[in-house]
Amino acid sequence: MFMPMIIACFAKSYFCFLAMDDLGPYASPQKCMHRIQEMEYQTHKNYKDIRIIDTKCIVVGHAT
Numbered sequence: 001m002f003m004p005m006i007i008a009c010f011a012k013s014y015f016c017f018l019a020m021d022d023l024g025p026y027a028s029p030q031k032c033m034h035r036i037q038e039m040e041y042q043t044h045k046n047y048k049d050i051r052i053i054d055t056k057c058i059v060v061g062h063a064t
Contacts, residue, residue, distance in 0.1 A: 001025035002032035002057040006039055011049045019043065025060050032057035 003025045009016040019039060026032040036055045043050055 001027060001059070001061040002029055003060045004032045004036045004039060004055070004057050006036060006043065006055045007053040008043055008047075008050050009053055010047070011051055016053065026057075029057055 001024075004021045006019045007016060008019060021035055021039060024032065024035060026035060036057065040052055040055070043052065
């Protein structure tokens, strides 16, 4: 399972935060990356002076 996360910073204040998805985890890396794109869009929509620093799909849970 994969959980999306983004690190974003406000351009003027250097305040950064980690945003993790509360809808996942997702079964495939592709679905996780799609969710990251949605999260990036929403972040830019809500905060105009934001920069996305990094994104990642982290593996969660146990492999069976």
